[in-house]
Amino acid sequence: MILLVPGDPLRPRRPDEHFAPEAAAARVAGLDVAVVDHDALTRGGAGRAVGAVPAGSGVAVYRGWMLRGPEYAAFAESLAVRGVRLRTTAEEYRKAHELPGWYAALATVTPLSEWTEGWRRADFERARIGLGSGPAVLRDYSKSMKAYWHEATFIPDLDDAEAGWRVAQRFLELREDEAVGGFVLRRYERFGSAEVRTWWIDGECVLVGAHPDTPHEIPGTEVDLVAVAPLVAGLGLPFVTVDLALRADGVWRVVELGDGQVSDRPASMRPEDLIARIAD
Structure with missing residues (x-):
């Protein structure tokens, strides 16, 4: 098995500082380690991103920064061309x-949730009404903005449509192009x-x-x-x-x-x- 980690943006042959301790631990444990270009993965250059991964390395596990579903799929495909198989398939990753x-x-062990496909207000309203009354937490398919709790995450009362939509708009402003899938409204639990x-x-x-x-x-x-x-x-x-x-x-x-x-x-x-x- 080979461990794949992002390369350092300034020293691309070395692991990113955040993942360097895991890369070092992997080498001590007898695993091969290779770096990938995360920036290239997120910019449509998956083939270039995996250029430093030895061909025929077998099964790989990635430890790195988040990737969107299509980015991960392109990552997996480019590795497969080199004879390397990610242990987690693109379908499993997205799931x-x-x-x-x-x-x-x-569903039985997590807060009640409703979500949309995309960012249209009409869909947001259907999800808001579907969740019912009371407080809720807003996120997208893969991430919240809980560091901005009161302005972009917490909705005190789902019955207040305008206040809820203001939170949703602020969430989109902060997530910008990184927003994934659609809005997710989750029942607030203390x-x-x-x-x-x-x-x-x-x-x-x-x-x-x-x-x-x-x-x-x-x-x-x-x-x-x-x-x-x-x-x-x-x-x-x-x-x-x-x-x-x-x-x-x-x-x-x-x-x-x-x-x-x-x-x-x-x-x-x-x-x-x-x-x-x-x-x-």
């Missing part, structure tokens, strides 16, 4: 990376703990750690995965992360599921621990 791909399977990021390989939870946004905060209560585990396994995905938080009533809820290749590792997690699970 994990975009909320509509995984929501139905996890959580009483920091989020936990769990790492899953072939449907089995192999690591539990802090969320990258709160790398040194772990809930005092052990994460209960009894309800979540069979649902994640049922997705049949090779490498994902599942972020959970303890709701105010003491129930663990899924906040997000993502493809493990583009999920950030918290600073408090040793790169060796993650790479060891990937290598296994």
